[in-house]
Amino acid sequence: MDIGKRDPITGRTTTGHEWNGIEELNTPVPRVVLFFLITTTLFAIGYWILMPAWPLGTTYTKGLLGIDQREIVARQVAEAHQERAPWTDKIATMDFAAIKSDPELMGRVTLAGRTLFEDNCAACHGVKATGGPGFPNLAAKSWLWGGGPDKIAETIRVGINSTNEGTRVSQMTAFGRDGVLTPAQIGDVVTYVRSLSGLVGDDPAAAPAIQAGKEVFAANCVSCHGDDAKGKQDMGAPNLTDKYWIYGGDLESVFTSVYSGRQGHMPHWDTRLSPVDIKILALYVDGLGPLQ
Structure with a gap:
């Protein structure tokens, strides 16, 4: 070509x-x-x-315009703190009862608390705070360590089984793995515990296991969960008579809890959140309800 x-x-x-x-x-x-x-x-x-x-x-290289994004963000954060100061300063100095009695202040707490919760807590407890397997339902008011903003704030601050020196400590014994109970005893106590929240029903065949499980419970479980199985908040032991289960209330899940034990974990937030933010978050969580 x-x-x-x-x-x-x-x-x-x-x-x-x-x-x-x-x-x-x-x-x-x-x-x-x-x-x-x-x-x-x-x-x-x-x-x-x-x-x-x-x-x-x-x-x-700094550039001829001298623009620094770190300085811009730091300035914006400082401006935001300054804008919030009139009401956050009040929260810092007021007790929980006084804050809750101030509708205008609680309105700001609700808005700020929701943001704090979604940014820091929703990953485990869910956006609506209803929890999931291994994470408590905070909207149910079935508290492990006690409700009320003061106790909630302390839990947020030190965590549970965390690295904070003052952390709340809680662990359930592995009754089967450690050989404390036999498989038959575990089966009986699981049946008894599930019957406390109405999960066994009126099956007459379960009556012997429930009675045997009650005796196993009295000998091994009341020191943490109480004679009435309603738990002890000073030990972080859950109420076994309500319908809220952290790890699941089905037969397999309860059996696993008794056999292998449980040790939940919650990080301490005192190094990430300011005392005012912890106070706001505690008030927000305290105000949660089943319909939120």
């Missing part, structure tokens, strides 16, 4: 390349492509000059 041969259809010359009868035209790059290439190149050079861009060992 001749170099410079003109294509009769497009009028463009050819490059001299041919593949199976297909001739390559000498088509220039469209001007619009060149325009955008030049524009983006000039923009990049201008950005490098004006804005922080290139790392230089332990520092970086």
Whole structure:
């Protein structure tokens, strides 16, 4: 094929390349492509000059405009704190009862508390605080360590089985794994415990197991859960008579809890949240209800 041969259809010359009868035209790059290439190149050079861009060992080029995103964020955070100060200062100095009696202040607490909860707690307890397997339902008011904003605030501050020196500590014995109870005894006490919250029903065949399980419970479980099985909040032992189960109330889940034991964990938030934020969050959680 001749170099410079003109294509009769497009009028463009050819490059001299041919593949199976297909001739390559000498088509220039469209001007619009060149325009955008030049524009983006000039923009990049201008950005490098004006804005922080290139790392230089332990520092970086500052840019002629001197814009620092860290300083901008720090300033915005400081402005937000200053804007919140009129009501957060009140919360810092007022006790929980006084705050709860102030409708205007509680309105701000609810809005700020919801944001704090969704940002820090919803990953475990859910957006609506209804919990899930291994995580308590906070809207149910079935407290492990006691309700009320003061006790809730303390739990948030020190955590449960956390690394905080004052952490709340709670653990359920592995009655089966450690050989404290036989499989038959575990089966009986599981049946008894499930009957306390109405999960066994009126099956007459379960009566012997319930009676035997009651005796096993009295000998091994009352020290934590109490004679009435309603739990002890000073030990973080749950109420076994209500319908709320942290790890599930089905037969397999309760059996696993008794056989293998449980040890929940909640991080301590005193190093991440300020005392005022913990106070706001405690008030928010205290105000949660089943319909939220």
